[in-house]
């Protein structure tokens with residue numbers, strides 16, 4: 391497949407402009423999906439083939455499909471932003487494309503060429519551009535994913551694979567202003583182990599996190615923080631967001647481990663901080679360092695980051711036997727100024743000196 395020519399099958403039951411506008415006025419987070427989806431097939435014999443745009447709708451799968459039994463699945467998440475002049479952009483999609491390749495390698499799935507990834511996003515926007523909202527802090531969330539669809543119950547990598555892109559509009563994550571969250575420290579459950587799949591964006595990591603997430607809710611917290619599975623002392627990340635600590639001398643510290651998902655939001659924020667002259671340390675961090683640092687005033691802010699919420703200030707960590715911070719903490723200054731700088735770049739309100747923005751329409 392040299393050139394990607396998407397076969398177009400348009401949705402005759404697409405939402406009317408009025409229906410769509412009603413959804414875009416209050417989209418929640420992907421409560422509705424757009425009218426179309428994109429897919430590309432892969433087979434051991436034929437490689438990547440049959441790129442299509444088709445109506446969004448159910449996928450036909452054999453009950454024996456590999457993904458339903460052995461979880462051979464990976465995904466990505468990025469956003470399309472509408473700029474003031476109406477143009478549509480996304481943020482560092484090449485990094486998502488490479489991360490999808492890294493996840494594929496780990497999960498014994500085929501690597502989608504970077505160019506195909508970019509073309510698949512443009513193909514979806516070519517038919518669903520009207521779904522990209524324009525109100526402040528809104529976006530169209532893009533969800534590329536790939537899974538083993540071969541019907542075969544023997545345990546080996548699937549010889550038939552499907553890649554899809556779906557999308558849904560997303561409202562402002564913090565409707566009432568950016569508010570710090572309380573986070574439950576999971577002391578029994580790990581999301582990933584050494585040599586496991588923690589650094590791959592694969593559904594199983596999320597499945598493993600859900601029980602701990604329930605524990606968080608039961609304890610009045612919105613999110614869960616995981617520790618390393620070997621010693622239960624090193625901070626890893628939340629179920630779907632990376633963690634950054636801010637020290638009083640302006641140093642930013644983020645945990646380093648091969649079972650943490652390398653976030654593109656985190657990478658971007660830390661680069662912005664470095665360009666402001668801040669020291670950035672990517673190194674192991676224990677929960678004791680966090681606790682002691684907060685108590686003696688060395689650690690002044692903490693935040694979580696990821697594409698969906700960009701930056702979420704951490705108000706409190708709640709563990710079985712102790713707490714760090716308080717539930718009514720206010721968002722830190724550094725946290726908010728980095729959040730503003732990044733979102734200004736993403737929404738075209740600030741010059742993109744890094745070449746991070748990639749145009750999806752036109």
Ligand SMILES: *Cc1c(COP(=O)(O)O)cnc(C)c1O
Nearest residue numbers: 630631632651653654655696697
């Ligand atoms: C996707 C994800 C993140 C954040 O990555 P971004 O590229 O910043 O969106 C962090 N942790 C996990 C487990 C994730 O799946």
